[in-house]
Amino acid sequence: MAQSQSAHLRWRARWVFPVDGPPLADATVAVEHDRIVAVQTQGCRTEAIDLGNVAILPGLVNAHTHLDLSGLRGKCPPTADFTEWLRAVIRHRRDRSPQQVREDIRIGLTESLAHGTTLVGDIASQGLSWPLLAESPMRAVVYRELLGLPEARAEAAWSELLAWLGDHPATATCRPGVSPHAPYSVNFAYIFKAATLGVPVAIHLAETAAELELLADRQGPFVTFLRELGVWDPAGLAGGADHVLRLLNGTAPVALAHGNYLPAQAPMPANGTIVYCPRTHAAFGHPPHPFRELLARGIRVALGTDSLASNPDLDVLAEARFLRRAYPDIPGATLLRMPTLSGAEALGWQDETGSLTVGKSADLVVLPLPSVESSDPHEFVLNSAAPVEAVMVRGRWVKT
Numbered sequence: 001m002a003q004s005q006s007a008h009l010r011w012r013a014r015w016v017f018p019v020d021g022p023p024l025a026d027a028t029v030a031v032e033h034d035r036i037v038a039v040q041t042q043g044c045r046t047e048a049i050d051l052g053n054v055a056i057l058p059g060l061v062n063a064h065t066h067l068d069l070s071g072l073r074g075k076c077p078p079t080a081d082f083t084e085w086l087r088a089v090i091r092h093r094r095d096r097s098p099q100q101v102r103e104d105i106r107i108g109l110t111e112s113l114a115h116g117t118t119l120v121g122d123i124a125s126q127g128l129s130w131p132l133l134a135e136s137p138m139r140a141v142v143y144r145e146l147l148g149l150p151e152a153r154a155e156a157a158w159s160e161l162l163a164w165l166g167d168h169p170a171t172a173t174c175r176p177g178v179s180p181h182a183p184y185s186v187n188f189a190y191i192f193k194a195a196t197l198g199v200p201v202a203i204h205l206a207e208t209a210a211e212l213e214l215l216a217d218r219q220g221p222f223v224t225f226l227r228e229l230g231v232w233d234p235a236g237l238a239g240g241a242d243h244v245l246r247l248l249n250g251t252a253p254v255a256l257a258h259g260n261y262l263p264a265q266a267p268m269p270a271n272g273t274i275v276y277c278p279r280t281h282a283a284f285g286h287p288p289h290p291f292r293e294l295l296a297r298g299i300r301v302a303l304g305t306d307s308l309a310s311n312p313d314l315d316v317l318a319e320a321r322f323l324r325r326a327y328p329d330i331p332g333a334t335l336l337r338m339p340t341l342s343g344a345e346a347l348g349w350q351d352e353t354g355s356l357t358v359g360k361s362a363d364l365v366v367l368p369l370p371s372v373e374s375s376d377p378h379e380f381v382l383n384s385a386a387p388v389e390a391v392m393v394r395g396r397w398v399k400t
Contacts, residue, residue: 008030009049010038010048011049011056012027013027013029013051013052013055014026014052014055015054016055016056017058017336017356017377017378018357019340019355019356025041025377026041026042027039027056029364030048031364031392031395032395033362033395034361034395035361036359038358039357051366053368053371054369056364056366057116057336057367057381058364058365059116059340059361059365059391059393060116060117060118060119060343061118061120061121061303061316061341061354062112062120062303062304063121063255063339063343064121064123064255064257064275064302064304065112065120065306066309067108067109067112067120067124068108068128069089069093069108069308070104070107070111070314071092071100071107072092073309073312075088075092077283078284079284081221082207082210082221085310101125101128102128105124105132106132108307109129109133109136112138113138113391114388114391114399115314116316116388116391117138117314118137118139118353118365118391118393119140119343119344119347120133120139120140120141121140121143121200121202121275121304121343121346122141122143123179124145127142127145127168130168130174130176134173134174136173137173137393137396137398139174140175141174141175141177141200141202141347141348141349142176142177143200144164144165144177144179145181146158146179146186146190147186148185148190149184149186149226149236150231151187151233151236153187154186157190158190164176173394176199177199177200177201179202180194182203182205182211183205183211183214183237184215186203186236187236188237188239188244191244191248192247192248195247195249195250195269197252199252200254200255201248201250201252202255202256202257202275204257204258205245205256205262206241206258206266207260210222211261212261215239215240215243216240241263242267245267245269246267250269250271251271252271253271253273253346253347254272254273255273255275255346255347256268256269256272257304258306259274259291259294260281262274263290264293264294264297272299272300273345274301274302275304275346276289276291276303277305277311278303278319278326279311279322280305280306280310283310284310300346301338302338302342302343302346303338304316304319316339317381320336321383321385323338331378332379333378335378335382336381341355361394361395362394363392364391366390366391366392367381367386367388368386369384370384
């Protein structure tokens with residue numbers, strides 16, 4: 001793996017996990033320039049570079065994070081009082097200089113790549129992560145955050161958003177999106193308007209029981225929180241989670257972050273994905289997530305890490321491994337799809353990445369395997385704590 005870029009090379013592994021098909025034993029992935037040109041089992045392959053007792057996975061997808069909060073690692077641990085935790089995050093943002101925010105983003109980006117993330121959905125205050133992500137080897141959707149519950153604040157933020165979108169057209173690797181932050185922080189009319197822009201949308205939804213109490217009854221701890229900020233306006237609130245979901249029923253991909261308290265029968269947008277952040281969910285002490293019921297309905301569920309304000313690291317494979325320990329009944333193939341192809345679909349990048357498919361981008365993760373046998377090779381990946389050994393993005397090794 002010493003080559004910085006592969007012109008036309010084949011890489012052999014003990015197991016290859018295409019994700020859009022079953023695992024392949026003693027198989028190869030052939031790469032030409034920046035594309036996958038073949039995924040083959042032993043009987044079909046020509047000479048290949050043998051990587052040994054490893055698995056080759058698709059590049060991982062972190063479908064929900066906040067790179068600009070990477071400076072908060074360990075500084076404001078999640079508590080049962082969600083609004084108090086939000087106050088700490090807001091204080092941090094207000095105290096951070098632009099230079100410090102850029103360095104935080106850089107730290108988060110470097111860590112993400114090291115953990116095998118090759119596609120990220122980043123919610124960015126003022127879109128500040130765009131320059132670094134646009135220059136990064138990984139792919140990204142940069143969701144510019146939209147805030148404003150009172151009409152006047154929402155309209156001003158909307159104008160800034162439109163200007164930003166005009167100044168940041170999509171590139172080959174970086175796409176703009178919009179994140180109406182949450183139903184408690186954005187006027188519901190602007191949630192609907194965001195869904196009409198034709199760019200990917202991300203929103204925090206049903207993250208806490210207090211959020212649902214606010215939408216249903218206009219009461220609870222969020223009222224005090226919003227009054228403190230000077231933005232309390234009950235007329236701007238949506239009528240509930242179902243109302244928000246109906247507002248988002250456009251054509252662009254919609255990433256619904258968390259969904260911790262989402263009713264299992266909630267009306268999902270046609271192109272919607274629940275982005276579950278398991279370790280953050282556990283850190284806040286929420287009751288069991290409805291992801292199993294949603295999967296049973298055929299609803300797509302992807303994985304995210306959320307930020308370092310609520311998670312110890314930005315390792316999205318660790319999220320899937322956490323679920324394997326908590327829910328051993330979930331099939332390994334389902335769990336591996338969540339931080340790969342399902343994440344790419346959530347962000348609208350499924351035609352380019354998310355699986356080891358001929359014609360797609362050569363985004364690969366190499367993972368060392370234990371010297372044991374199993375009837376289900378997914379167990380080698382999910383029941384392990386082994387870190388990622390090597391990462392290829394667009395045909396170029398970025399970690400070896």
